[in-house]
Amino acid sequence: xxxxxxxxxxxxxxxxxxxxxxxxxDMNHEYMYWYRQDPGMGLRLIHxxxxxxxxxxxxxxxxYNVSRLKKQNFLLGLESAAPSQTSxxxxxxxxxxxxxxxxxxxxxxTVL
Amino acid sequence: LAKTTQPISMDSYEGQEVNIxxxxxxxATNDYITWYQQFPSQGPRFIIQGYKTKVTNExxxxxxxxxxxxxxxxxxxxxxxDTAVYYCLVGPSNQAGTALIFGKGTTLSVSS
Numbered sequence: 001x002x003x004x005x006x007x008x009x010x011x012x013x014x015x016x017x018x019x020x021x022x023x024x025x026d027m028n029h030e031y032m033y034w035y036r037q038d039p040g041m042g043l044r045l046i047h048x049x050x051x052x053x054x055x056x057x058x059x060x061x062x063x064y065n066v067s068r069l070k071k072q073n074f075l076l077g078l079e080s081a082a083p084s085q086t087s088x089x090x091x092x093x094x095x096x097x098x099x100x101x102x103x104x105x106x107x108x109x110t111v112l
Numbered sequence: 113l114a115k116t117t118q119p120i121s122m123d124s125y126e127g128q129e130v131n132i133x134x135x136x137x138x139x140a141t142n143d144y145i146t147w148y149q150q151f152p153s154q155g156p157r158f159i160i161q162g163y164k165t166k167v168t169n170e171x172x173x174x175x176x177x178x179x180x181x182x183x184x185x186x187x188x189x190x191x192x193x194d195t196a197v198y199y200c201l202v203g204p205s206n207q208a209g210t211a212l213i214f215g216k217g218t219t220l221s222v223s224s
Contacts, residue, residue, distance in 0.1 A: 004155075033212065035214070040216070041216065042199070042214050042215060042216035042217050043156070043199070043214040043217075044214075045211055045212065045213055045214075048211055048212075056211065058211050058213075059211070059213060090155050090156075092155070094212075099144045099146055099161065099201075099203050099204065099212075100146060100158050100161060101148070101156070101158070101201075101212065102158075103155030103156050103157065104155055105154060105155055106153070106154070106155055
């Protein structure tokens with residue numbers, strides 16, 4: 001039981017490049033979330049999903065797209081990376097009916 | 113969604129009791145209060161959750177007054193390893209489609 005696994009853990013991109021962050025959970029959780037964390041800013045919600053095939057915008061969705069084609073996976077995409085998207089990205093999952101999040105270890109993204 | 117306000121930082125010494133207060137004036141009837149702990153380069157992890165009065169586990173206690181407009185996380189006899197960022201999160205337990213929004217958290221520094 002690995003919990004929430006994020007790949008990759010580190011990535012360096014050039015401005016304008018695209019990439020996808022993968023979040024996988026093996027706990028059969030219904031809800032999944034993507035957050036970004038910048039120094040002094042706490043955790044900010046990008047997008048979230050309440051079930052397979054369903055996604056919704058969070059606080060800072062611009063510049064990101066997401067997909068939840070399978071219940072266990074939540075993908076975060078950057079179509080054209082910008083330096084402002086340099087951050088640590090955290091994925092979390094939550095079982096329906098319990099307000100407790102399980103977080104992954106994070107993915108550190110640097111955009112040059 | 114209930115917005116939370118916490119002190120930005122707190123300092124303490126080993127062996128002292130630390131109380132971190134979170135303000136959530138517009139908490140809803142079905143909202144729970146959940147606290148998370150985050151160490152550097154790691155994802156946040158669940159500490160404790162409560163709805164009203166007092167909750168205690170092996171790590172911390174959570175005090176919630178009758179009006180539920182604030183809550184206090186109490187860490188007994190802190191050690192250096194308790195140095196971390198602590199987040200208060202308010203949200204419903206059984207409502208689908210909820211965007212769970214974190215505040216900026218409280219950075220606790222414990223010295224010897």
